[in-house]
Amino acid sequence: xxxxxxxxxxxxxxxxxxxxxxxxxxxxxxxxxxxxxxxxxxxxxxxxxxxxxxxxxxxxxxxxxxxxxxxxxxxxxxxxxxxxxxxxxxxxxxxxxxxxxxxxxxxxxxxxxxxxxxxxxxxxxxxxxxxxxxxxxxxxxxxxxxxxxxxxxxxxxxxxxxxxxxxxxxxxxxxxxxxxxxxxxxxxxxxxxxxxxxxxxxxxxxxxxxxxxxxxxxxxxxxxxxxxxxxxxxxxxxxxxxxxxxxxxxxxxxxxxxxxxxxxxxxxxxxxxxxxxxxxxxxxxxxxxxxxxxxxxxxxxxxxxxxxxxxxxxxxxxxxxxxxxxxxxxxxxxxxxxxxxxxxxxxxxxxxxxxxxxxxxxxxxxxxxxxxxxx
Ligand SMILES: N[C@@H](CCC(=O)N[C@@H](CS)C(=O)NCC(=O)O)C(=O)O
Numbered sequence: 589x590x591x592x593x594x595x596x597x598x599x600x601x602x603x604x605x606x607x608x609x610x611x612x613x614x615x616x617x618x619x620x621x622x623x624x625x626x627x628x629x630x631x632x633x634x635x636x637x638x639x640x641x642x643x644x645x646x647x648x649x650x651x652x653x654x655x656x657x658x659x660x661x662x663x664x665x666x667x668x669x670x671x672x673x674x675x676x677x678x679x680x681x682x683x684x685x686x687x688x689x690x691x692x693x694x695x696x697x698x699x700x701x702x703x704x705x706x707x708x709x710x711x712x713x714x715x716x717x718x719x720x721x722x723x724x725x726x727x728x729x730x731x732x733x734x735x736x737x738x739x740x741x742x743x744x745x746x747x748x749x750x751x752x753x754x755x756x757x758x759x760x761x762x763x764x765x766x767x768x769x770x771x772x773x774x775x776x777x778x779x780x781x782x783x784x785x786x787x788x789x790x791x792x793x794x795x796x797x798x799x800x801x802x803x804x805x806x807x808x809x810x811x812x813x814x815x816x817x818x819x820x821x822x823x824x825x826x827x828x829x830x831x832x833x834x835x836x837x838x839x840x841x842x843x844x845x846x847x848x849x850x851x852x853x854x855x856x857x858x859x860x861x862x863x864x865x866x867x868x869x870x871x872x873x874x875x876x877x878x879x880x881x882x883x884x885x886x887x888x889x890x891x892x893x894x895x896x897x898x899x900x901x902x903x904x905x906x907x908x909x910x911x912x913x914x915x916x917x918x919x920x921x922x923x924x925x926x927x928x929x930x931x932x933x934x935x936x937x938x939x940x941x942x943x944x945x946x947x948x949x950x951x952x953x954x955x956x957x958x959x960x961x962x963x
Contacts, residue, residue, distance in 0.1 A: 591647030593618040595658075596628050598641060600714035602696060605791035606689065606784045607642040607655040609818045613779055614668040618644075624720045637958045638884045653958040655689070656913065659784065670781045674839025675928045676935050677775045680849070682917040683941065684774060684782025688789060690910040691856045694902075695757040696789035697740030698750070699800035706799040742892070744904035752898045759851045761808045767844035768810035772817060772825040774845060776836035779818060787818045841935060849939035855897050857943050860914070862893035863906035864947045870906075871950050876962045882908040882953045883960040912953040912960050914944065921945055 595611065595618050597604030611618045621627065623641055636643045636653035643653040644661070652658050662668050672678050700707060715736075716729045745753050773779045774786070794800040795815040804812045817824040823833050836842070870891050881887045893906040921932055936942040952963040 591617065593647050594645040595620045596623055596625070596632060596641050596643045596645070598622055598714065598718045600711065600718075600792050600796070601641050602693075602788050602792045603640070603655045603689070604642045606788040607644070607658045609779075609787050609791070610659050610662070610668075610670070610784045612819060612821055613784075614662065614670075615821060616662060616668070623718050626720065629720070635958065638886070640884070651958065654955075654960075655788070656685075657955060657958075659781070670779070670784065672775055672780055672835040672839075674835070675924065675931055676839045676841045677780070677835055679917065679920060679932050680841060680845065680935065680939075681775060681780040681782035682920060683849070683944070684780075685785030686910060686913040686917060687852055687856060688782070688785030688787065689913060690907065691852060691859075692760075692786075692789040692794075694743040694745060694753055694855070694904065695760075696793035697743050698745040698753055699757075699803075700793045700797050701737045701740040702745065702750070703797075703799035706802075707797050710798050742905045744902040749897070749900050749902055752900050753902075756851065756854060756897070758807070760848065761804065761811060763844070763848045763851050765808035765810045767842065767848055768814045770844060771836075771842060772814070772823065772828050775841070776834060777823065777825070777828075777830065777832040778834050780835065783814075783818060787815065790815055791818070846935075846939045849941055853940035855895075855902070857941065858895035858897065859893070859902070859904060860910065860944055860947045862895040863904075863910060864949060866891050866893035866906040867908060867911070868950050871962075876951075878963060879956060879961050881959050882912070882962050886959065908949070908953055909960065911947075911949045914947065915952060918945060918948065 593611070593616065595604075595607060597608055597620050608620065610616075623639065628643075632643055632645055632651055633639055635651035638653060640653060642655050642658060643651065644658045645651055646661070652661050659670070663670060672681055700711070711733065712729065715733050716725065719725045719728045719732070722728075767774075771777075774782050790811070795804055795812065801812075804815070813827065876882070887908065890905050890907055892903050894901055894903050896902075921929070924932055933942065936945065953960050954963050955961070
């Protein structure tokens with residue numbers, strides 16, 4: 589019998605959606621437990637180091653905290669390849685992974701927390717069920733929701749910026765819908781690392797919370813079908829008649845995908861450049877020791893950065909995690925031979941993402957003992 593892994597996750601958790609989908613799609617046997625389960629605090633947390641989900645307890649008893657690390661653990665066995673082989677597809681797939689896990693937090697948080705009339709009872713149900721059963725469960729639920737609501741406000745949506753944030757999200761949704769109307773996954777008939785990353789905000793928040801999910805159902809049916817599809821073991825493509833379950837041949841990158849990226853670039857590029865500048869100033873000032881945590885509360889308070897979006901100033905948290913994931917995209921680009929690099933440059937220029945290649949921190953980030961740490 590196959591060995592069973594345990595995924596600590598919750599239905600309403602953004603990052604859980606990415607790891608869960610990966611396990612489902614790759615046919616990896618697992619059971620899912622809530623963070624409210626006694627074993628999470630007693631057995632898993634001491635080795636996970638931070639109380640974040642997803643955290644995986646492997647069938648062999650290893651604890652892996654962080655969705656990217658969980659996926660890497662399985663990818664390393666070469667049994668579940670999720671990176672397309674072609675240069676263009678692979679490059680953009682790893683860019684979509686960063687966009688999903690970091691670049692769409694603003695709309696994800698906005699559509700979750702700023703529509704309480706539609707969302708609040710739903711959220712309360714889920715936050716309550718992630719707490720252990722105890723006399724203080726209700727109180728802890730309230731405190732956790734307040735903490736998350738506050739965290740959401742740090743991504744820069746307020747009365748002055750709300751309109752542009754919503755307008756940009758709707759354009760993103762429309763262009764993504766046009767893409768999934770013609771292809772089941774980002775790069776053809778098989779989900780890639782970019783699909784898993786992109787699912788993070790598109791499932792738990794934007795595809796499942798009452799307000800944004802009804803928006804998606806009414807406005808972007810093909811996106812909504814992709815969200816469903818990403819949570820099914822089979823390819824789930826009855827509306828497509830090609831039958832292929834592979835990436836598009838000849839490293840083709842569909843024009844529809846470049847259109848999606850051009851919309852995303854509007855805030856992803858200036859935000860990434862501003863966050864890099866801010867974090868580099870922070871690094872120069874604080875000079876953390878090699879091995880010091882670059883993640884969560886252990887890293888100390890993160891600074892905020894400012895950038896312009898359609899004539900509005902957005903002030904948002906500058907998080908090292910974006911650059912940890914971008915390192916892979918940038919390393920892959922840097923390792924390309926001249927001809928391939930030309931192809932990559934051309935693609936990135938066509939989708940407005942060229943500047944992301946140079947958006948780097950002065951210190952690299954690596955992982956040690958389940959934490960991201962400064963090198
Ligand atoms: N980089 C981590 C982030 C995980 C994360 O922040 N998860 C959220 C839920 S979606 C969480 O556990 N938050 C609780 C907290 O920060 O205390 C990953 O990709 O898994």
